[in-house]
Amino acid sequence: MVGLRKIEDRPTPPCVYNFRVYMCSVVAACAAIMIGYDSAFIGGTIVLPSFEKEFGLNTKSAADLNFISANIVSTYQGGCFFGAIFGYPIGYFVGRKRGLLISSLVFIIGTSMMLGANGSRGLNLIYIGRVIAGMGIGCASNLTPIYISEISPPAIRGRLIGLYEIGWQSGGLVGFWINYGVSKGLPSSHRQWLIPFAIQLVPAGMFFLGIWYIRESPRWLMGRNRRDEAVANLAWIRKLDPKEQYLIEEINMMDAQLAHERSIVGESFWAPIREVFTIMPIFRRMLLGTSLFIFQNGTGINAINYYSPTIFKSIGVTGTNTGLFTTGIFGVIKTVFTLVWLFFLIDHAGRRNLMIFGAAGGGIAMYYIGAYIKIGQPELHPTTTLSSGGISAMAFFYLWTIFYSLSWNGTPWIVNAEMFPGHTRGVTQTLSAASNWLWNFVISRATPTMFTSMGYGVYIFFATMMILSIPYLYFLLPETKNVPLEEMDRLFAPGLKPWKANKVVMADVRAARSSDLYARNASMDSEEKGVGSIEHHEQTSGHGA
Structure with missing residues (x-):
């Protein structure tokens, strides 16, 4: 298949691209299924009439309802933020594999707590459970891209890290449709809204069981002076004998890189943290990587994920079931084009060009939607069917979804997983994941109020953020595709445009x-x-x- 042609940095035995490296990456990426499912299901579940009735939300004022909705959604992102930070010491001391195992257990505990909520107990168990589950997910969002990048052959590294995004979209696809399914197939009841919460345990269980299959990262083992284990794990992952020339070269590169890192910063827990914040080239690179999540969240994606019924209502879609169905179509489009991004674009078109392309097309689409809402004012003229203008706005919304899915959907995660030297990668990935969850929290917290106070201006804001990212990317971010992890420092060398x-x-x-x-x-x-x-x-x- 032409789209899957590999661009290699050196002659590579075909067996390196084997089932094991893909399976280890798929298992680690299962963490993203839980993330994607939550981002998709929660906004639709809390607007189900059964949920609103059980917790008395149908009697609240618009301001109170916005406040409670923001609390339910954003407590999860708050937990993710702190979980991402805790991911650094966990990954440093206990390793990538056991760190992922811990994160899965924490998520299961948090999800189980949510299932105990009901009308008499109130929403507290949901709030607490979402904080705890978020901490597990935040930790996994830190460790998963690191783990995959450390076991990946350079020619398919983008594709393998991109499996994280596929997991996200797979979970999201189920999450977007689950509410439509329960609203159509079940009577309004406690069970109707509880099922979407309970389904979170399915990917969590898959993730927990799958982790027992994978091998610890050879690069992490080398950094802990467990060389024999590192060689054995790398040989297993690559499906090569330890005496094979390709494997010898890879181990030699790790040795050289590790020796270089230790000569610069030493081996202590705090040494990488000091380097990130005191050595200006690394600090600038960290700011560049973490800032990508400002622009990613600035596209509007998480406002749409978490509050999709509100988004479609602003365009003119009426009725709970109709809104949930429209949301499901959004999930299908996003998933399909994310697969195109993963298998045909990310390791060929590259990271930088894709984000510039997506920002340009997505920005234009968002400007059109904002202009339609300003001129047509669909919320002031509700109808059972969309007008021709409303249909065109929906078309541009789905066009925006395509542009986003082919570019910003998972690319910032890939860039951050590969752009830093190995001795700082644990710290920088922690900061990258924390940045994602911080801005995710800000957007999820602010979106209900933004729609109430800004109206069509919300779309203009998101469109402008996308357009502003274009010169930022062009003048500051180098392309990272195909560059071996050990050569990333050269990519950011002073004087190199x-x-x-x-x-x-x-x-x-x-x-x-x-x-x-x-x-x-x-x-x-x-x-x-x-x-x-x-x-x-x-x-x-x-x-x-």
Whole structure:
């Protein structure tokens, strides 16, 4: 398949792209199913008449209802923020695999608490449960991209990290449709709204069981001086014998990178934190990576995810079931085009160009929707069917969904997972995940009030944020696709223009690989003549790597 052609930094045995590396990545990415499901189901569940009636929300004023809705949604993001921060010490001390295991258990505990809520007990168990579940998810959102990036061959790293986004969309697709299903298939009752909450335990259980299959990150083991385990795990993941040349080169690169990192910052828990905040090139890179989540949330995606019925009502969609159905279509489009992004675009079109493309197209679509709401004022003229203007606004909304899904949906996570040196990656991924959840919290908390006070201006705001991201990306962010993790520092070297950096660095990498291949072949020729040795061959290869 042409779309899946791999662009390699060096000759790679085909067995490296095997079932094991994909399966380990899929298991880790299951954490995102829980994230996607929550972002999709919660907004539709809290507007179900059965939920509103049981907790007395149908008697609240608009201001009180907005406040309670924002509380229910945003407590989860608040928990995620702190969970992402706790992910650093957990990942540092106990590892990626056990850290993911802990996060799954915390999420299960939080979800179980939510199921105890009812009209007599009130919403407190939902609030507390969502905070706890959010902490588990925040930790997983930190560790999952790190783990996948550390086990991935460079040629498919973007695709494998992108599985995290596929998990997100898969969970979201179920979440968007579950409320439509229970509203159509079940009578208004306690059970009707409880089922969407309970379904969270299904992906959580899958995640928990799957973690027992995966292997610990070889890079983390190397950093803990557990070299034999690291070599064994890497050999298992790559499906290669430890004496294979490709594996020897990869271990040598890890050794060299680790030695370099230790000579710079040492080995302590606090050393990477000090480097991120005291060495200006790394600090600037951290600000660049974390700021991508400002623009991602500024597209409006989480306002739509969490409050989709409100979004569609503003365009002119009326009726609970109609709104939930329209939301489900949004979920289908997002999932389909995210698959296109993963399998055909991210490792070929790259990260930077995709985000610029998505920002331009999405911004135009959002401006159109805002203009329609300003001129047509559909909320003041409710009808049972959409007007021609309303249909065009829905078309542009779905067009915006396509642009977003092909670009911003998962790309900031991939960039942040791969753009930092290994010794700071735990810290920077923590800050990246925390940044995502912070701005996610801000948007989820502010959206009900924004729609009440700003009206069509909400869409103008989101459109403007997307357009502003274009020059920001072009002048500041270099393309990271295909660059080996060990070469990322060169990509951000002073004086190297971001829009040219990838071509320059990859040319150097390929030249170095070619030189190494030439040296290796020369060494093998000399061995055949009886003047070399296996030890000499491995030493030469390691030096070239």
